[in-house]
Amino acid sequence: MSKACKNCSRLNESNVCVSCGATDFSSRWSGMVIIINPEKSIVAEKLAKKEKGEYALTVQ
Template sequence: MKACKNCRMIVFSNEKKCPKCGGELSERFSGMIIIMEPERSEIAKLASVNAIGTYAIKVK
């Protein structure tokens, strides 16, 4: 499991680049949030996420 350094999306498959933005992936991340309704979610706003998915809170 890896997280994108750019958009912080968590990638479960064995991709080398982020399927969403093409950013670099890192194995070193902490925290995980699942965004189901980005328009209505306060967490999504806090994490500045605008699409459905699983995101890391911090990516190193």
């Protein structure tokens, strides 16, 4: 099961976030968005995500 980074909401399997390098994670998250092309994505722009990947919509 993926953990969500409390800093950037990126879903991770490792102990260090692949996106921001943080180590503070939560297993309590809901909703997911997958950013495929952040340069052209309106969703990525609205969520302020600049990297491809899977992100949680809410992280507790």
